Amino acid sequence: MSSQPHPPQLLKAAILIISDTAFKDPSTDKAAAALEEVFETKGAGKWQLAKDDRAAVSDGIAVKIVPDQKELIQNAIIAWTDGDTFMNLIVTTGGTGFTPRDNTPEAVTPLLHRLAPGLVHGMLAASLEVTPFAMMSRPVAGVRNNTIIITLPGSPKGAKENLQAVLKLLPHACTQAAGENSRIAHAGGTQRLEKEAGVSAGPARSKEPHTHTHNHDHSHSHSHNHSHGHGGHQVPKAHTNPSERPPQSNDPRLGASHRARQSPYPMLSVAEAVAKILENTPSPTPETRPLSTNLVGCILSCDITAAEAVPAYRASIVDGYAVIIPTEESQRHLTKGTFPVASVSHAQASSMPPPLQPGTIARITTGAPLPANANSVVMVEDTTIASLTSPEFGDDASSTPEEKTVTILTDALSPGENIREPGSDIAPNSTILPTNTRITSLGGEIGLLAASGTRQVPVYRRPRLGVLSTGDEVTDISRPGPLTGGMIRDSNRPSLLTLISSWQLCDEVVDLGIARDTPHSELETKLRDAYGLHDLDIVVTTGGVSMGELDLLKPTIERSLGGTIHFGRVNMKPGKPTTFASIPVKGTENRSDSDASQRTQRLIFALPGNPASALVTANLFLLPSLQKFAGVADPKGLERVRVRLAGDVKCDRARPEYHRCVVGMDGASGLLVATSTGMQRSSRVGSVGGANGLLCLPAREGALEAGETCECLMMGMVNGF
Ligand SMILES: Nc1nc2c(c(=O)[nH]1)N[C@H]1C(S)=C(S)[C@@H](COP(=O)(O)OP(=O)(O)OC[C@H]3O[C@@H](n4cnc5c(N)ncnc54)[C@H](O)[C@@H]3O)O[C@H]1N2
Ligand code: MOO
Numbered sequence: 001m002s003s004q005p006h007p008p009q010l011l012k013a014a015i016l017i018i019s020d021t022a023f024k025d026p027s028t029d030k031a032a033a034a035l036e037e038v039f040e041t042k043g044a045g046k047w048q049l050a051k052d053d054r055a056a057v058s059d060g061i062a063v064k065i066v067p068d069q070k071e072l073i074q075n076a077i078i079a080w081t082d083g084d085t086f087m088n089l090i091v092t093t094g095g096t097g098f099t100p101r102d103n104t105p106e107a108v109t110p111l112l113h114r115l116a117p118g119l120v121h122g123m124l125a126a127s128l129e130v131t132p133f134a135m136m137s138r139p140v141a142g143v144r145n146n147t148i149i150i151t152l153p154g155s156p157k158g159a160k161e162n163l164q165a166v167l168k169l170l171p172h173a174c175t176q177a178a179g180e181n182s183r184i185a186h187a188g189g190t191q192r193l194e195k196e197a198g199v200s201a202g203p204a205r206s207k208e209p210h211t212h213t214h215n216h217d218h219s220h221s222h223s224h225n226h227s228h229g230h231g232g233h234q235v236p237k238a239h240t241n242p243s244e245r246p247p248q249s250n251d252p253r254l255g256a257s258h259r260a261r262q263s264p265y266p267m268l269s270v271a272e273a274v275a276k277i278l279e280n281t282p283s284p285t286p287e288t289r290p291l292s293t294n295l296v297g298c299i300l301s302c303d304i305t306a307a308e309a310v311p312a313y314r315a316s317i318v319d320g321y322a323v324i325i326p327t328e329e330s331q332r333h334l335t336k337g338t339f340p341v342a343s344v345s346h347a348q349a350s351s352m353p354p355p356l357q358p359g360t361i362a363r364i365t366t367g368a369p370l371p372a373n374a375n376s377v378v379m380v381e382d383t384t385i386a387s388l389t390s391p392e393f394g395d396d397a398s399s400t401p402e403e404k405t406v407t408i409l410t411d412a413l414s415p416g417e418n419i420r421e422p423g424s425d426i427a428p429n430s431t432i433l434p435t436n437t438r439i440t441s442l443g444g445e446i447g448l449l450a451a452s453g454t455r456q457v458p459v460y461r462r463p464r465l466g467v468l469s470t471g472d473e474v475t476d477i478s479r480p481g482p483l484t485g486g487m488i489r490d491s492n493r494p495s496l497l498t499l500i501s502s503w504q505l506c507d508e509v510v511d512l513g514i515a516r517d518t519p520h521s522e523l524e525t526k527l528r529d530a531y532g533l534h535d536l537d538i539v540v541t542t543g544g545v546s547m548g549e550l551d552l553l554k555p556t557i558e559r560s561l562g563g564t565i566h567f568g569r570v571n572m573k574p575g576k577p578t579t580f581a582s583i584p585v586k587g588t589e590n591r592s593d594s595d596a597s598q599r600t601q602r603l604i605f606a607l608p609g610n611p612a613s614a615l616v617t618a619n620l621f622l623l624p625s626l627q628k629f630a631g632v633a634d635p636k637g638l639e640r641v642r643v644r645l646a647g648d649v650k651c652d653r654a655r656p657e658y659h660r661c662v663v664g665m666d667g668a669s670g671l672l673v674a675t676s677t678g679m680q681r682s683s684r685v686g687s688v689g690g691a692n693g694l695l696c697l698p699a700r701e702g703a704l705e706a707g708e709t710c711e712c713l714m715m716g717m718v719n720g721f
């Protein structure tokens with residue numbers, strides 16, 4: 001390998017002006033000129049403002065102005081970082097303050113694959129020397145793909161000072177970020193750089209031979225690109241053009257030898273991942289829907305008050321005789337006796353009975369309206385027939401004799417007994433269901449809404465979701481006969497469709513089939529159709545998220561769909577490569593949602609292909625998102641309980657594990673007891689079959705022992721309903 005430094009190359013820098021004002025009227029911007037001057041004077045001979053090199057980037061602009069809008073900021077940056085050629089440096093100005101419109105750090109941070117806190121410190125330290133107002137800026141810096149991105153304050157003076165503070169180190173940093181062989185850069189460069197930047201090398205460092213073999217723990221820890229210069233690895237040819245994409249790339253078209261050999265995605269904890277999901281899940285949107293059983297699973301978006309009284313009229317609670325009983329206690333014995341049956345009141349819709357005259361009674365059925373004047377109902381069991389009508393007496397022409405007089409045998413009745421007063425079950429205008437109540441499949445809420453005359457129900461809109469399997473080997477379950485070659489039955493799709501439907505948190509759960517890995521565009525096309533054609537809010541995919549050259553999800557999301565990956569790895573077992581991203585979707589203006597920015601962002605949960613990983617991660621990550629989207633007040637996912645372990649359960653040393661188990665009730669103690677489903681390899685479908693719980697095992701050596709208690713997430717009911 002040559003140790004000759006290559007001839008200096010010009011680095012490409014782009015300036016992104018982030019300002020509502022400058023976007024409306026570019027002539028108001030003074031920051032671009034101030035920064036261009038810094039590049040031209042202080043960075044002379046090193047930087048080329050890419051506006052002169054239109055072929056260098058897709059839209060050929062080195063100075064671009066965007067309003068303070070997250071998606072537009074992100075789109076501008078991605079256009080400069082994710083193409084075949086890319087900017088070495090992007091500096092943004094503006095949007096780093098504290099006003100609600102200042103969201104540059106929030107837009108830029110999710111795009112950064114690696115953070116550069118040193119640059120932030122450098123800028124802040126320099127600015128603080130000048131003014132305490134430096135504290136009012138919230139800068140971020142880092143690397144996306146091969147580009148360094150730095151956010152500068154909006155004031156031309158502040159922007160200039162900040163850039164000057166770090167400019168001298170930037171050529172070296174950019175060269176490294178671009179994938180330059182750092183060994184070459186070190187050979188002639190480090191001392192010169194330290195001198196140029198005014199950094200004095202300490203004694204230990206200055207003794208360090210600059211021709212050292214590459215290792216990662218030398219004291220000045222520049223971030224080295226892991227694929228280069230590793231002992232034993234083949235060293236790729238040094239790149240002489242620092243803005244040409246180096247061998248490592250997430251561009252799937254470049255094939256296996258070009259794929260990244262370390263995941264560039266930071267490893268989040270499960271809690272951090274859930275927080276990111278909730279942050280990026282849209283807030284619930286209210287809508288009104290007709291009352292029907294289709295509402296099961298919906299969450300009410302406001303308090304429901306009864307439109308009508310229940311019952312609407314005075315009704316009998318029993319089958320018997322409506323009577324007028326004396327209100328005076330001393331007169332109650334007069335209730336007893338024989339009375340003519342003056343009328344009949346059946347529970348029927350068409351008519352009301354005539355008023356009851358004193359000294360008569362009226363036959364009545366349960367639920368039927370009480371005749372006026374009646375104040376109690378005697379149960380039929382407390383009466384006997386005294387006389388019947390008969391055709392001979394000419395009372396009735398029918399052949400069946402009717403009750404003529406009835407004897408009441410009891411005087412233990414009080415006024416109001418066996419009567420439901422109007423509104424006594426549901427008072428009109430009373431709150432029958434408070435906001436955020438879930439309409440369950442148990443029927444109670446639908447019943448209450450129906451009874452009280454609620455015909456239009458205010459609920460939150462539930463998301464429309466699709467499930468897509470990916471992978472050339474994945475074969476539809478309908479395929480007859482034995483599998484051949486490397487085929488594998490698509491168990492994830494039916495499994496996830498079942499799970500997600502059971503939550504009742506989606507308006508529709510669409511089966512999107514299988515996307516093959518080859519041709520490469522199939523995944524992209526299916527995802528575009530899912531969001532466009534099917535107008536889905538959320539797509540859940542399985543497979544293709546790890547490190548294989550045909551693991552296409554992440555590059556497809558970022559490169560083809562312009563999506564933002566919020567995380568691409570989680571510290572958990574199973575489910576490590578779980579990926580969550582937002583996808584910008586245009587042309588959805590006709591949706592009823594109020595927030596336009598939320599409307600254009602759709603979500604993708606790219607779950608790992610292994611069946612246990614897919615099911616566990618759907619429970620842990622998708623569920624809280626659907627809960628928030630659909631209006632659950634506290635979207636915390638699965639219910640947590642403590643269980644006693646039926647047997648020893650081995651922990652994973654490195655990752656917290658979600659161990660599938662069957663939770664049952666111990667008959668004698670009434671305590672919940674968990675039994676492992678056995679071998680927990682994430683490909684083993686049997687580890688999820690029958691499981692209703694996930695034991696939350698800490699990352700540690702050894703095992704939790706039988707009889708110990710452990711936290712458990714309940715995926716289903718204890719009795720397996
Ligand atoms: N070098 C590394 N390799 C792997 C890593 C890693 O960190 N470095 N992570 C491993 C982990 S952990 C998991 S989990 C898997 C995740 O893999 P992918 O999400 O990329 O999924 P695939 O590679 O497409 O498939 C994995 C496995 O699952 C089967 N599969 C896929 N789809 C289905 C389906 N619909 N139904 C049933 N089974 C399915 C597929 O055939 C594979 O056997 O990566 C590890 N590798
Ligand atoms: O994280 Mo993977 O899901 O263990 O096999």
Ligand SMILES: [Mg+2]
Nearest residue numbers: 544546548551
């Ligand atoms: Mg894979």
